[in-house]
Amino acid sequence: MPLTMTTKRRLVTTALLAPASVWLFVFLVLPFIAMMVFSVGERGPAGGYQTAFTFAQYANLPARSAAYWNTLMLAPVGAFVCLIVAYPTAYYLAVKANPRYRLLLVSLVVVPFWTSLLVRTYAWMYILGSRGIPNLLDMIGIEDVRLLNTPGAVLLGIVYGYLPLMIMPIYVSLEKLDRRLLEASADLGAKPVSTFFSVTLPLSLPGVMTGVALVTILLLGEYLIPQLLGGGKVFFIGNALVDLFLQSRNWPFGSAIAVTLVAIVVVVLMVAMRIAWRISGTRQVDLV
Amino acid sequence: MRALITSVYLFLYAPIALVVLFSFNAGRNASEFTGFSTEWYGKALANPFLVTALQNSLIIAVVSATLAAVFGTMAALGLERLGSRARAVFDGLLAAAIVVPGVVIGIATLVALVAVFGAINPAIAAIWPGEKPPQLGLGYGSIIAAHGLFTMALVTMIVKARIATLGRDIVEASADLYATPLTTFRQIVLPQILPSVLAGFLLAFTFSFDDFIVAFFVAGSKTTLPIYVFASIRRGVTPEVNAIATMVLVASLMLILIARLLMREKTRKSPAGE
Numbered sequence: 147m148p149l150t151m152t153t154k155r156r157l158v159t160t161a162l163l164a165p166a167s168v169w170l171f172v173f174l175v176l177p178f179i180a181m182m183v184f185s186v187g188e189r190g191p192a193g194g195y196q197t198a199f200t201f202a203q204y205a206n207l208p209a210r211s212a213a214y215w216n217t218l219m220l221a222p223v224g225a226f227v228c229l230i231v232a233y234p235t236a237y238y239l240a241v242k243a244n245p246r247y248r249l250l251l252v253s254l255v256v257v258p259f260w261t262s263l264l265v266r267t268y269a270w271m272y273i274l275g276s277r278g279i280p281n282l283l284d285m286i287g288i289e290d291v292r293l294l295n296t297p298g299a300v301l302l303g304i305v306y307g308y309l310p311l312m313i314m315p316i317y318v319s320l321e322k323l324d325r326r327l328l329e330a331s332a333d334l335g336a337k338p339v340s341t342f343f344s345v346t347l348p349l350s351l352p353g354v355m356t357g358v359a360l361v362t363i364l365l366l367g368e369y370l371i372p373q374l375l376g377g378g379k380v381f382f383i384g385n386a387l388v389d390l391f392l393q394s395r396n397w398p399f400g401s402a403i404a405v406t407l408v409a410i411v412v413v414v415l416m417v418a419m420r421i422a423w424r425i426s427g428t429r430q431v432d433l434v
Numbered sequence: 435m436r437a438l439i440t441s442v443y444l445f446l447y448a449p450i451a452l453v454v455l456f457s458f459n460a461g462r463n464a465s466e467f468t469g470f471s472t473e474w475y476g477k478a479l480a481n482p483f484l485v486t487a488l489q490n491s492l493i494i495a496v497v498s499a500t501l502a503a504v505f506g507t508m509a510a511l512g513l514e515r516l517g518s519r520a521r522a523v524f525d526g527l528l529a530a531a532i533v534v535p536g537v538v539i540g541i542a543t544l545v546a547l548v549a550v551f552g553a554i555n556p557a558i559a560a561i562w563p564g565e566k567p568p569q570l571g572l573g574y575g576s577i578i579a580a581h582g583l584f585t586m587a588l589v590t591m592i593v594k595a596r597i598a599t600l601g602r603d604i605v606e607a608s609a610d611l612y613a614t615p616l617t618t619f620r621q622i623v624l625p626q627i628l629p630s631v632l633a634g635f636l637l638a639f640t641f642s643f644d645d646f647i648v649a650f651f652v653a654g655s656k657t658t659l660p661i662y663v664f665a666s667i668r669r670g671v672t673p674e675v676n677a678i679a680t681m682v683l684v685a686s687l688m689l690i691l692i693a694r695l696l697m698r699e700k701t702r703k704s705p706a707g708e
Contacts, residue, residue: 159512163513165505166512169505169586170527170531170583177545180545180549257690260693262660262682264646268663269452270449310446367534391651404537408534
């Protein structure tokens with residue numbers, strides 16, 4: 147019996163989607179279920195996992211409250227500082243920059259984001275470490291300055307690491323802006339400042355929202371920056387997770403923390419999408 | 435305004451430049467440049483642990499990026515043909531693969547694989563006729579699987595965005611001229627999406643090559659380059675680490691530049707952009 151057109155079409159569609167579906171199911175859905183199962187288990191005598199059904203791990207979450215506190219403080223603050231630096235930069239790139247060099251300038255902003263975060267964070271370890279800036283300060287008589295392993299160092303690393311990701315969506319939204327609106331505003335007698343606040347800024351809010359959401363969400367799972375620049379003194383949820391899985395081997399407790407981290411990410415994402423929908427329709431952002 | 439922009443670019447590039455500069459430092463002193471030398475590059479490349487880590491990273495990046503490019507492109511093409519509800523479910527899973535923090539992906543994969551291996555290994559041992567039954571464990575496979583999850587989703591997003599800008603009319607014209615769907619795909623669709631597939635491959639490669647946190651959990655006894663660099667950093671800042679860091683930077687820099695050129699090519703050629 148020859149295949150009908152629709153059956154054939156369906157077969158092709160299934161074949162096209164099969165590998166990705168299997169991958170998503172086996173390496174995303176199943177692991178997540180496994181993690182939830184572990185999170186209601188108990189720690190084995192030698193570490194690892196023992197089957198159980200208990201919420202003891204979740205009840206124990208306050209034991210790691212410092213990690214939650216640091217993450218939930220520094221992620222939004224970091225995103226906010228990124229925003230303050232990113233907005234004028236994106237504005238310059240989209241509105242003021244010479245069009246001939248615009249693409250080059252934009253590329254120069256994006257490229258660092260795709261190079262190794264480990265190496266870029268290491269660069270700051272180098273600068274803030276005792277042989278870097280403190281050493282220079284020492285030479286001019288300012289002694290015993292400690293920069294590394296402070297919340298400030300972590301914040302600096304965050305801004306350094308995630309600035310490109312904040313600039314891009316804002317740049318995209320500003321670049322799309324219809325110049326005639328700005329002219330109209332000027333023709334109607336608005337000063338540049340009031341044009342900015344009543345036309346440019348509101349129209350770029352979707353980009354701002356996307357940037358803040360992206361950076362905040364990525365920061366919630368950050369491990370390297372607090373590890374290298376916070377030196378175990380300023381630790382995030384990610385650092386607690388590495389400790390629980392690879393050092394103290396308390397997998398059920400670690401799983402419970404990981405589940406809460408995903409929950410936090412989902413909440414942040416939902417709030418961001420809510421706000422974004424209110425501001426405008428959904429928007430695509432070029433990550434590259 | 436100018437001053438601000440200049441300082442932003444300085445901020446972005448000065449730290450990297452410093453690492454590169456000191457990788458050529460003749461002396462061991464990390465705060466004083468005492469002369470030009472490529473000695474540390476030689477030292478780094480003569481280090482067998484580093485070379486093994488680099489090989490591991492390359493193998494993992496090539497395999498995971500290839501799988502991601504092929505499966506991701508297939509998925510992007512398949513998604514086009516789905517009904518809206520199934521599509522929403524699939525899109526949601528892809529978004530989850532991108533948004534869930536790497537640290538959680540690493541943990542979830544670790545936990546699931548250890549559970550699966552714990553069940554399978556005794557079973558294999560029970561039915562294995564020989565002396566030494568094979569043991570499934572963490573390694574290349576688990577890192578490739580975990581990297582492929584994120585990068586496949588990334589490729590799907592990139593190719594999907596490209597397909598969305600494709601002119602439907604030429605596909606229809608091709609069909610009207612009696613081209614089979616396969617011919618239409620080969621001659622019309624594939625050439626147009628190819629740059630975005632390649633760009634996706636390169637980004638996937640870069641991600642896998644640079645990833646530390648996911649591999650940290652699922653690498654087992656294998657060492658990737660970022661894991662090696664991380665371990666050396668914790669042992670102390672040395673010019674050798676600077677040399678390795680510089681090489682990692684240059685490698686990913688080249689890949690990302692090629693990827694960007696490919697993506698630009700696509701926007702220039704696209705009729706939709708006009």
